[in-house]
Amino acid sequence: MRTLYAPVFFLGFVGSAVWLLDEGASLGWLPVLLLLAIGVSLLCERLWPYRERWNVSQGDGTRDVIHAGVNEALNVAGIAAIPLIALVLPDTGLWPSDWPLALQLLLALPVADLGITLVHYASHRLPLLWRLHAVHHSVTRMYGFNGLMKHPLHQMLEALGGTLPLLLCGLPLDVAALLAFSISIQLLLQHSNVDMRIGWLRHVFAWAPVHRLHHLKYGTTGDVNFALFFSVWDRLLGTALHLPHYHLADDDLGIGDFPDYPVGYGAQLRQPFRRDQPEHPPAVLPDALSRALVQQP
Template sequence: MVCNLIRYLYAPFLLVGINGAGIALVGAGVSRWWLLGLLVAAIATSFAAEHHLPYRPEWNSSAGDRGRDNAHAVVNEALILGSVTAIPVLAAFVTVGDMWPHAWPFVVQVIVALVVADAGITFVHFASHRVGVLWRFHAVHHSVTRFYGFNGLMKHPLHQTIELTAGVAPLLAVGLPVDVAAVLALAVAVQLLLQHSNADYRVGPLRRVLSLNEGHRFHHLKWAGVGDVNFGLFTLVWDRMLGTYFFDPVRRFTSDDLGMADKPHYPSRYLAQLAEPFRAGGACTAATTDKKPAIGKDQAGGEAAA
């Protein structure tokens, strides 16, 4: 009973419940600090779901990486929150004109922000697998060998800053309100928890549209070359346009499938990971001996990805 509730209600609870509560509270004029409470609730729910219904039980156990992952989470979440706080100052330099649709319902404004941010962050993510200097920083995220909620915030802070800038700068240029940005920040954190979750949840046909853990595991496979798949943050719409969408319903994953084959000894300590992109010879590619499947077909039913 509990397992079925988690399997089918965990994702809706975070996507609709937590995000919806954030939209309702901020839209009603309640202090934005309540969003931190919702974030804590989302994190607690994520770990509870992973404990009771794990995709792989061993991924719930620390491999000596819990302290590092906590450090990444605290630093990168602080960067997200700090960027929201700094929006009034940033807007003075970035805003071209106040063209934001303030008169639209608050929920619609948030959806507009999500769509724009999804595009910017996805395309930077795509570029990060093809541009050497970006990959040096993004490689930190691909060094993981177990898949669980906090992996989403395991990023080099400089790379996260680049991604956030690409997602938020176009919004700031047209007058993004702080309240909308605050809810967007919550939605990003919730999405990263779900996208990298070790919970064995299901979303049915929505797995072909939303960028959640079933599809994102393929992005972390050690495929040959740097042309990975499923780059989207919130959706897989841009992957379908780029021809990088892929899903195989029968594929199961282990720790041996994750990471970077050409960097099996990538630094595992937090400070060492921060320094690695600046180290001589620190650049690496996502190369491996694992054969990459043809892109463009959903093997669940032969659906064209484009």
């Protein structure tokens, strides 16, 4: 099950969403399917945890629910606004609307992924963007549901980077909804606490064994594995990292030079705009991680 979990979860839920819309189901079924995916994610994290302690709330459960609710509502609002956006944008007629729905989604995924990945990469380089993105990096445990935890402004910037090229090509409403759903499923897998074994698929998909390293709290050590869906972007950016001999510790995650980052939802929304941004000495790199970095393939 550890080997099958990630591909079955991704293809099962995304494939089900495509099938439902192909069969004429309304877009209203996608939130229902997402709630089911969240439930499966939480259940499997308890059956096969990567870190037992990451299944224990650290006073962040309610906050993560609020983050997820707000951000998913923004996704729904953005999708609903597509017909209005289409009235403003030029009609290029470039989008292959006559293709099967599955093929249209397969075309949209890498285009959106590249845009989102570049915004993500820039968010680790530009101080103003980092202030917004730091909300997401403040987590000190990883479980699927907090993949949906982001500052709403940063989420909107990533969404713009990923969808603007597609909207200019005439992205249809149903494909946009499937794209948003697929992103949510991928975020559940990226941040999953399931002890999944993905083997050679790490060269294709940026699932949890790849993405966990991005959340390391030790200075710039975590400036790796930026991709949302496909690992190829990190190889092109020169930011790919694989540490097969290092098992993350309970306390490896977070922002090392800001360990007391606010935990509450309201405080996290305000923190990027505070003039004082407290900093502490960088967290010391553990010896085991230092050795793993030297031995990386």
